[in-house]
Amino acid sequence: MSYLGIIIAFFLGVSILALIGKFSLLEFFGFSFPIGMGAITILMFLFDIIGIGIARNSLLWGIGLSVLALNYKLITNPGDRLRKFRTKNFKEFFFVGKFNLVWLAFVGVILFLLAGVTIKNLYWPTAASDSLSSFDLYGKVIAAEGKMMNSLIYEKRVGWGAAYPPLYALSLAYSYIFGFEMSKIIPALFFISFVFSFYALMLRNVSTLGAIIATLFFMASPELYAQSAINTTSVTQAMYGSIGIIAIFTWNNTKQNKYLLLSVIMLALNGWIRSEGIVYIGAAFLFYAYISIRKKEFVKPFLFLIATALPFILWQIYLKAHIDLMDQFVQVEINILPNLDGDYIMRILRGAGKSFYHKIYYGITIYVFYGAIVLNLIWLYLKKESLITLIVVLLPLIAYLVLLNQLVLRADSIEGIMRSSAKRFFFGMITLMWYYSAQVYPVKRFFTAIEVYLATPEKTK
Amino acid sequence: MKKSSKSKYKKHRKKGKETTSKYEVFKRPSKTWFGFLLRNLLIGIVFFVVFQSLYNNTQSYKWIENVFFHENYNFIKKHRNFTTDQKLQAKIGYIASYLQFIKKHTPDSAIILMPPDSIIKGVDKRHKMDWLTSKRHATYFLYPRKPVYQKNPEDSVYLKKVTHVAIVNKFGYQYLPFRVKNKVAFTVIPVDTKKIGRYKKH
Numbered sequence: 103m104s105y106l107g108i109i110i111a112f113f114l115g116v117s118i119l120a121l122i123g124k125f126s127l128l129e130f131f132g133f134s135f136p137i138g139m140g141a142i143t144i145l146m147f148l149f150d151i152i153g154i155g156i157a158r159n160s161l162l163w164g165i166g167l168s169v170l171a172l173n174y175k176l177i178t179n180p181g182d183r184l185r186k187f188r189t190k191n192f193k194e195f196f197f198v199g200k201f202n203l204v205w206l207a208f209v210g211v212i213l214f215l216l217a218g219v220t221i222k223n224l225y226w227p228t229a230a231s232d233s234l235s236s237f238d239l240y241g242k243v244i245a246a247e248g249k250m251m252n253s254l255i256y257e258k259r260v261g262w263g264a265a266y267p268p269l270y271a272l273s274l275a276y277s278y279i280f281g282f283e284m285s286k287i288i289p290a291l292f293f294i295s296f297v298f299s300f301y302a303l304m305l306r307n308v309s310t311l312g313a314i315i316a317t318l319f320f321m322a323s324p325e326l327y328a329q330s331a332i333n334t335t336s337v338t339q340a341m342y343g344s345i346g347i348i349a350i351f352t353w354n355n356t357k358q359n360k361y362l363l364l365s366v367i368m369l370a371l372n373g374w375i376r377s378e379g380i381v382y383i384g385a386a387f388l389f390y391a392y393i394s395i396r397k398k399e400f401v402k403p404f405l406f407l408i409a410t411a412l413p414f415i416l417w418q419i420y421l422k423a424h425i426d427l428m429d430q431f432v433q434v435e436i437n438i439l440p441n442l443d444g445d446y447i448m449r450i451l452r453g454a455g456k457s458f459y460h461k462i463y464y465g466i467t468i469y470v471f472y473g474a475i476v477l478n479l480i481w482l483y484l485k486k487e488s489l490i491t492l493i494v495v496l497l498p499l500i501a502y503l504v505l506l507n508q509l510v511l512r513a514d515s516i517e518g519i520m521r522s523s524a525k526r527f528f529f530g531m532i533t534l535m536w537y538y539s540a541q542v543y544p545v546k547r548f549f550t551a552i553e554v555y556l557a558t559p560e561k562t563k
Numbered sequence: 564m565k566k567s568s569k570s571k572y573k574k575h576r577k578k579g580k581e582t583t584s585k586y587e588v589f590k591r592p593s594k595t596w597f598g599f600l601l602r603n604l605l606i607g608i609v610f611f612v613v614f615q616s617l618y619n620n621t622q623s624y625k626w627i628e629n630v631f632f633h634e635n636y637n638f639i640k641k642h643r644n645f646t647t648d649q650k651l652q653a654k655i656g657y658i659a660s661y662l663q664f665i666k667k668h669t670p671d672s673a674i675i676l677m678p679p680d681s682i683i684k685g686v687d688k689r690h691k692m693d694w695l696t697s698k699r700h701a702t703y704f705l706y707p708r709k710p711v712y713q714k715n716p717e718d719s720v721y722l723k724k725v726t727h728v729a730i731v732n733k734f735g736y737q738y739l740p741f742r743v744k745n746k747v748a749f750t751v752i753p754v755d756t757k758k759i760g761r762y763k764k765h
Contacts, residue, residue, distance in 0.1 A: 218632060259699055
């Protein structure tokens with residue numbers, strides 16, 4: 103029964119993806135679970151609001167009806183859909199990369215690392231303090247009591263995580279509802295999806311070899327890799343945020359609308375897992391607004407902003423509606439007036455610098471990123487698009503630092519946060535740095551040339 | 564020499580052959596499977612050498628191998644059949660085993676009086692009992708039982724309804740309405756004498 107829950111989450115994700123466009127098998131594999139799980143958590147939240155208990159039966163009904171509605175066309179006119187599927191380009195559907203032995207070796211290393219983190223995830227129960235006292239505990243009790251406003255909230259028996267947007271806690275609750283003894287299947291599947299999504303999108307932007315090497319280095323960023331085996335929100339949020347941004351770049355490069363819709367969904371879910379997800383939403387909005395305004399489309403950027411920020415807004419309304427109970431779990435407040443305390447800003451910058459240049463946290467990421475910028479200097483000057491890409495990659499980082507500067511902290515000092523938590527804040531930026539480094543013109547060109555050199559013999563007529 | 568190469572070039576042009584640079588061979592896939600293997604091997608070795616030196620010269624990726632892989636997998640290999648409770652004990656220590664003990668020996672409806680922070684902090688550091696001071700951490704292990712703390716104002720409503728006392732470092736016996744002869748260091752005891760039976764030592 104437990105795995106049925108996971109399968110239907112995948113199936114819901116596949117149904118949503120199939121509705122927004124024709125994706126490859128690899129893309130289905132990467133995006134289905136995060137989108138399906140995200141949609142289920144929204145369903146759970148809506149159930150809770152209208153007073154339907156969050157339980158196995160109600161979820162099976164809700165997800166079942168959603169899948170039926172999403173596949174309405176397939177059900178009412180299966181012949182037409184099958185005809186379309188038959189005429190589809192199968193080669194494109196099954197494309198996972200241009201074959202060569204070097205690529206295969208990298209695939210082997212990536213699968214080995216993925217297996218390693220998955221085994222660790224599935225073996226160890228939750229033991230991280232944050233998750234024990236917040237997300238996993240909250241998820242467990244939501245599953246047991248069938249509601250979000252449960253005894254933990256009334257008796258203040260849960261940590262700050264209760265005030266976080268509920269995607270993660272509800273995902274863990276979902277695993278318990280479907281009978282898992284431990285909830286670690288959820289971070290395991292999120293991380294696998296993260297790696298596949300990143301690679302699938304990189305394939306649309308750079309050569310196969312460039313894509314696989316960037317994927318290996320992004321996933322092997324030690325801190326990100328290690329945190330993917332504990333049960334907290336950071337890696338999952340990095341996935342939603344960074345994949346949302348890369349999807350909008352992919353839309354701009356390929357002009358295929360399905361990637362824009364994908365970006366909207368991923369960014370919306372990124373705001374449904376941690377409130378600071380707004381930094382990714384803001385960066386993507388500015389990028390989309392820049393492109394739209396050049397085409398004299400003035401309404402679209404606002405529709406984009408509303409769609410991506412909707413879950414975040416929904417959660418803020420929910421918190422306000424339950425302020426008497428939820429306020430005790432809110433960790434920070436936002437200072438609207440700009441905080442111009444130079445010393446405070448320096449403390450944030452120093453903390454961020456310590457994370458980025460730490461000997462272990464992100465491996466060679468920052469140095470490769472600098473190298474890519476230097477290699478790309480001429481194109482940054484000559485091609486406006488290249489400069490815009492760099493700005494959008496850096497925007498979430500800048501916005502994050504600004505946001506940290508504006509926070510009024512209730513639970514910790516800024517030094518404490520920068521020392522213990524900041525390393526987790528930057529996972530999404532690390533992912534974007536690898537995207538940027540792989541797609542700059544000289545690097546892209548270099549790996550494309552190697553790929554051609556390594557390709558299988560061409561069939562001669 | 565120059566003249567001869569120029570004349571060769573002209574000859575080719577006259578014959579209508581396509582002119583190609585001498586590097587053209589690198590810009591196309593190999594024509595044979597043997598060439599394909601050779602090229603892949605060559606580039607593979609180059610990548611291997613580059614990545615190997617990168618790996619040897621950075622601490623971070625070694626950390627993945629040493630801490631993440633070796634330490635974890637040696638443990639997992641040795642203790643493949645551990646239950647979830649045993650894994651938790653192995654991961655977070657004595658506190659897990661103590662709270663699991665309390666859970667096992669109390670009913671779901673139990674309201675358990677926990678010791679004050681000063682007592683918990685006085686426990687041998689090797690036991691790593693610090694999380695016991697946190698109601699949230701204790702609740703993770705004990706739910707639906709309610710651990711209550713005198714320091715928390717929101718728990719005051721439960722203090723009169725306490726059904727069990729968590730004994731830590733022999734502290735807590737004074738809250739029992741009866742005298743206990745054999746005082747063990749860590750256990751949980753029901754307040755109601757009828758429910759005592761024989762309490763166990765943890």
